Amino acid sequence: MRTLSLLTFRIRQQVLEWSGAWWFLLTLVVQAVIAPLIGLFIWSAVYPDDPSITRYYVAIILVTLMTESFEQHTFSNRVYDGTLSHELLRPQPVVLGVIGENLAIRGWLTLLGAPIVLVTAIALHTTFAWQSVLLAIPGIALAAVLIFLFTFLLSLTAFWTDRVHPVVGFGSQLAFLFGGTAAPIGLLPDGWARIAEALPFYGMHGLPAEIASGKQYDGSLGYQLGWVAVLTIAAAAVWRAGIRRYTAVGS
Amino acid sequence: MTVVEVDELAMSYRAPVRNGGLRAALGSLVRREYKTVQALDQVSFTIGKGEVVGFIGPNGAGKTTTMKILSGILHPTAGRVAVLGDTPWQRRAPFLKRIAFVRGSQPVGGSQELTVMDSLEYQRLLYDVARPDFRRTLDELQQLLDLQLDRQLRALSLGERMRVGLAMALIYRPEVLFLDEPSIGLDVTAAAQIRRFIADHVRTTGATVLLTSHYVADVTSLCERLILIDQGKLAYDGPFAELSARLSPYAADLLESLREEDR
Amino acid sequence: MKLLQLFGAGFSMSVRRSVAFRTNLLFDVVLAFTGLGTTIAAVAIVFTRTDTVGGWSKAEFLVLIGTYELITGLRSAFIDPNLSWFPDNGIRNGKLDAYLLQPAPSLFLASLSLSAPLALIQCVLGAGVLSWGIGTAPDKPDLYGVLSWLLLVIAGLVVTWALSVLLACLAFWAPKLQLDVFYHSAWQLGRYPTDVFARPIRFALTYVFPLALIAAVPSSALLNGPNAGQLAAGLLAAAVAAGLAALAWRAGLRRYTGATS
Incomplete structure (x- = not known):
């Protein structure tokens, strides 16, 4: 309960700070939107008569906006400039502050990006079935958790290297290719599609977007939950090792 | 011979007024409110060749603004300025090669990964210094300023940075030197070293110097003449000795407080 | 002549200092490789489903990507180190004041005097992809095609420089507006032929924010032979953009130094 109120406080503070x-x-919104938008145009050029392509990509744009993570900037910078030390002194888990800022930024991006999604959807005559959108909500929530965990995990390398941006950049390249933004997973060559379905990236963008656009949905979120568990354990382990190193070096 | 001529110099600028908060931020996009700040008002003085003049006054009095105008970075609102017979803000290359402006707060700009020697070489190219002259000046500077040429700029201490900043300015032998707080942030020994170097340099080269400082020791040991400005206006111009006698009680307090800071 | 010397001196100093950071070199090489690999993989997936996209074949796409990568590499090596995040890096930390005091054109000093040689790795990779694309194209480009490609790439570079200068000039009027993230995102659109985009975007990319010139126009000149109209338009755009950049810089400096107001 205390954790929750601390988190709410942190979110409110960050929402104000970013206002x-x-x-x-707004420039971050453009940055988030650009890759799926390119995918939308390319695949619409390949399948000009298939409305499911546009519906899928409009959903991808929305999911991307709602799940963007910037821990390589927010958290890693605090490691680099040493201000992480202040947070270690406070009687609350450091990750709470990271999550608070993450959610505040996502809130802003969703709010500012919603008009873009709406205009795109109207301009391309895309409609969604509301049942599918409702069904997609748990999937989107889990996608948000997955992306946060993945970005945070990679950002933790800031404890060891000052090149955290290339590391996170590499992670987003993988997510772009295997997560359903470069191409819907179903359009990948056969063997690759099988691999992509097993990797965590599909659960970050492609899966919730497919559910929202009304494609097959078997109701199981086990695949996403499994990866959430794996990434949580990994992030916790790396965090512990990183903090040990950080406090030993004493910066 | 007059080197610096300043006649009824005035500088005012408009600064946006903004209140905090989101609504004010959005509102300021549409319609901004401004207030006019008078940074300099009717300032006149001249400096002769070889003079070393101390330029003092409280924070925000207009010292740095004047220095920026004299070196050509800022364009005044009104008044006439001639430095070496040139109008500074036209920034003609031959003029820029004859002056230097060194700021204690940012003594060396550029890439901090470069070594001292690399930076000096670049200055040689930039200011078209002939190689023999460059070698000779560099030898002198190296002795006087105790430079370590192969160190990276980022690794230098504050005092070393200031010495390198001076070397980079003096390598092209400017005739007029504007020094803005050359000893800011330095400890007593480092500040004394800089002071001694400036005094030596002036004696040997006959350069004209205008120097601002918060440290009275800088000013008293280097300058026979002081110019005091306060709130953009000229408050005193003359020998240091006469200053306290002739000043209004307020300005005397001011000078006293400057001395206090120095202790 | 002097400007070339200054440019050369700045570059050679940067080379020496970047060799000193060997791990960074490794990271940059790896990321340049995977970044380009990702782009090519995304295009390769598309071409498992179709033979042309927006009238462009796979070979033409590769030529386009190679050209884009080449120009982007040059931009990251020579322009970005000077002009990116200009309100903070250029003005607030006093760099511009220092440039104004130096006896060389301030626009040159502010836009081209620093460089990041490691980014040239991208150019090498881009050249590789370019020759791969030419190798798989059914018709090899002729001499005129190559020449007009070269000319258009130079025009594209001038436009790139001018766009960066114009963006930096915004800092003189709206110092809080930092559009670097926007610029870099929009830049991504240059990697694809403008023919695949919807009409309003295509219009903007050709006339307003002429990214079409960066890669799409030179690539089509290389493969389909020179086209007098395109060549003239490219050179004209370069001249106009450079002129605008110089004017904006001058106006911006006047404002910065308080000459107006």
């Missing part, structure tokens, strides 16, 4: 930089948030 002064709304134009910067």
Whole structure:
């Protein structure tokens, strides 16, 4: 209960702090939207008569906006400039602050990006079935958790190297290719599609977008939950090792 | 011969007024409110060749603004300025090669990964210094400033940075030197070293120097003449000795407080 | 002549200093490889389903990606180190003041005097993809095609420089507006032929924010032979963009130094 109220406090504080930089948030929206938008145009050029392509990609845009993570900037910078030490002194888990800022930024991006999604959907005559959208909500929530865990895990390498941006950049390249943004998973060559379905990236963008656009849905979220468990354990282990190193070096 | 001529110099600028909060931020996009700040008002003085003049006044009095105008970074609102017979803000290359402006707060700009020697070489190219002159000046500077040429800029201490900053400015032998707080943040020995070097340099080269400082020791040991500005206006111009006698009680307090800071 | 010397001196110093950071070199090489690999993989997936996209074949796509990578590499090596995040890196930390004091054109000093040689790895990789694309194309480009490609790439570079300068000039009027993230995102659109985009975007990419010039126009000149109209338009766009950049810089400096107001 205390954790929850601390988190709410942190989110509110961060929402206010970011409100002064709304134009910067807008550029982040553009950054988030651009890759799925390119995918939308390319695949619409390949299948001009298939409305499910546009529906899928509009959903991808929305999922991307709602799940963007920037721990390589927010958290890693605090490691680099040493201000992480202040947070280690506070009687609350450090990750709570990271999550609070993450959710605040996502909230802003979703709010500012919603008009773009709406305009795209209307311009391309895309409609969604509301049942599918409702069904997709748990999937989107789990996707948000997965992306956070993945980005945070990679950002923790800031304890060992000052090149955290290439590391996270590499992670987003994988997510772009295997997560359903470069191409819907079903359109990957056969063997690759099988691999992509097993990797965690499909659960970050492609799966919830497919559910929202009304494709097959067997009701099981086990695949996403499994990866959440794996990434949580990994992040916790890396965090413990990183903190040991950070406090030993004493910066 | 007059080197610096300043006649009824005035500088005002408009600064946006903004209140905090999201609504004010959005509102300021549409309609901004401004207030006019008078940074300099009717300032006149001249400096002769070879003079070393101390330029003092409280924070925000307009010292740095004047220095920026004299070196050509800022364009004044009104008034006439001639430095070496040139109008500074036209920034003609021959003029820029004859002056230097060194700021204690940012003594060396550029890539911090470069070595001291690399940075000096770049200055040689930039200012078209002939190689023999460059070698000779560098030898002198190296002795006087105790430079370590193969160190990276980022690895230098504050005092070393200031010495390198001076070397980079003096390598092209400027005739006029504007020094803005050359000893800011330095400990007593480092500040004394910089002071001694400036005094030596002036004696041997006959350069003209205008120097601002918060440290009275800088000013008293280097300058026979002081110019005091306060709130953009010229408050005193003359020998240091006469200053306290002739000043209004307020300005005397000011000078006293400057001395206090120095202790 | 002096500007070339200054440019060369700045570059050679940067080479020496980047060799000193060997792990960074490794990271940059690896990321340049995987980044390009990701782009090519995404295109390869598309071409498992079709033979042409927006009228462009796979070989043409590769030529386009190679050209884009080449220009982007040059931009990251020579322009970005000077002009990216200009309000903070250029103005607030006093760099511009220092440039104004130096006896060389301030626009040159502010836009081209620093460099990041490691980014040239991208150019090498881009050249590789370019020759791969030419190798798989059914018709090899002729001499005129190559020449007009070269000319258009140079025009594209000038436009790239001018766009970066114009963006940096915004700092003189709206110092809080940092559009770097936006610029880099929009830049991604240059990697694809403009023919695949919807009409409003295509219009913007050709006339407003001419990214079409960066890679799509030179690539089609290389493979389909020179086209006098395109060549003239490219050179004209370069001249106009460079002129605008110089004017904006001058106006911006006047504002910065307080000459107006």
